[in-house]
Amino acid sequence: MLARVNRIVLGNDYRVTVRRGRRSATANVVVSVVSRPSEPTRFGFIVAKTVGNAVTRNLVRRRLKGIAHELLTTDPTGYDVVVRALPAAAQATWPTLLEDVSRSFARGVEKAA
Template identity: 35%
Template sequence: MTPPDHARTSNDAGTQADPAASSCLQVLQKRSDFLAAAKARRAPVAGFLLQARQRSEAEPAKGVRVGFTCSKKLGNAVTRNRAKRRLRALAREALLPHALDGWDYVLVGKPRATVTREYSDLLADMAQAIAKIHKPR
C-alpha cells in the first residue's frame, strides 16, 4: 500500500540543524592524508587519540576535513562500527564548533575506552584535545 500523494514542504525534506557546518566538513579518504595527519600534532586523551595538521598552500584550504580510524584492536566489526559512530557524533557535536578552516583532523579509537567511556566524558576529552592541538607552540 502506498501513502497518499501530498506536496512536500521544506520541513519534510529532511533538513539538517546546521547546513553551513556540514557543508564545509569533508571526510578524509586517502591514505596519504591519514599518514600526513599521523606525522603532525597529536593529542592523546583517555577516550581516543586526536591527530591534526594544517594543510599546505598546495592543498585546498577551504573547509575542515575529518577522518576516523578504528583498528581490529578495538574488537569485532560490531564494536569497531559502534566506536566509529560515537567518534562521528563527537566530531559533529564537539569538534566542528572549534575546528579551524584548512585543517585535517583524525580521530583514532582506543580499545575498550572509545566504546565504554561515557559520552559526556568523551565530550570533555574532545575539549581537552582541541585545546592541546591548537595551543601555540
Template identity: 40%
Template sequence: MLPASNRLRRSDDFRRAVRSGRRAGRRAVVLHLLVRGSQGDDAANHVEAEPARVGFVVNKAVGNAVLRNRVHRRLRAVLAARLPDLPAGSLTVVRALPSSSTASYDELAADVDGALRRLLGQS
C-alpha cells in the same frame, strides 16, 4: 553526520596528518591535527577556501565489529559538532583507543574536547 566535503578519504591525507601533524592523547582517543597553509601566500589562500577534513581510525583492538561501529558513529557525531572550531583546510585524524569501547558519548566528547583544546592552543 559529517558532510562529504569534511571527510578524509585518501590514505595519503591520513598518513600526512599522522606523521606531520601535532598529537594529543587522552584516555579513549588520540587526535592528530595538521594545520595546512603555512607555505606561501597563494597556498595559504587556497587552503582557506578548503573545509576542515576529519578521518577516523578504529582498529580491532577496540572490540568486535559492533563495538567498533558504535565508537565510530559516536566519534563522528562528536566531531561533526566541532567542525566550526577546526581551522580551515586542516586535516584531523581521530584514533580510537581500546578504552573507547566502554566510554560513554559524554566521555568521548570530553576526551575529544580536551585534546582539541591542547592542539589548538586554548587553555
C-alpha cells in the same frame, strides 16, 4: 553524517596527518592535527580491531563522527584531524568521549598553530 568536504578520504592524507600532525592523547583517543590554512576542517577516524568486535568498532566510530559534527559547528577551520580510538573508548560514554576529543582537538590546534 559529515559532508564530503569535511572528511579525509585519501590514505595519503591520513598518513600525512598521523605522521606530521601534532598529537594529543587522552585515555580514550589520540588526536593528530595538521594545519591547512584557508581550507575546510576535515576529520578522519581510525578504529582498530583492538577496540572490539565489528559492532563495538562501528558504535565507537559513529560516536566519534557525531562528536566531529558538533565540533565543526564551534571550532576553527583550516585543519586536518585524525582521531584514533584506543581500546578504552569501547567502554567510554558519550560525554566522556566528547570531552576527550574536544580537549585533545583544542590542544592539537594550539600545538599546530
